Amino acid sequence: MKTLLALSALAGALCVVPAAAAETRHPPVVRAVAHDDLDLSTAKGRKTLDRRIEIAIATACGDASSADPMGWKAIQRCRLDAADRVSAQREGVIAAAQRQGGTRIAAQ
Structure with a gap:
């Protein structure tokens, strides 16, 4: 089973999408991880994001x-x-939050 994770900055979410293996015909499952309600400049916010992921x-x-x-x-x-x-998407989201001075990342 392979996975593809896509960052949806406009939706304020990380998406987990396991792709079906070539030999199977199962549709992919998508899971969004909301982060726009978290203050990712804090350890508590990052820990909550990690748990959601x-x-x-x-x-x-x-x-x-x-x-x-x-x-x-x-x-x-x-x-x-x-x-x-x-991992790289998570770091990008956290870096964006820190550039904004610790404000929450809001959906645009």
Whole structure:
């Protein structure tokens, strides 16, 4: 399972989108992570954002039975890939908040 994370600055959200594997025909699942209500210049705001991202990734990638080792590996791969892809976007959103002097990032 591959993931694609897209930053939607106008919507004030990060989006988690696991793409269906080539051999399957499942539609992608999209999870938006709102951040326009957070003060990302504070540790508390960044921690809340990180938790929201973790939940969105876990929800979007799904879960597998511990009795299904191949499925579990695919889920873990999806989660790691999603976390890697959202990392740069997360940093960009935080940097934008800090440039604005700690004000919240509002949807435009």
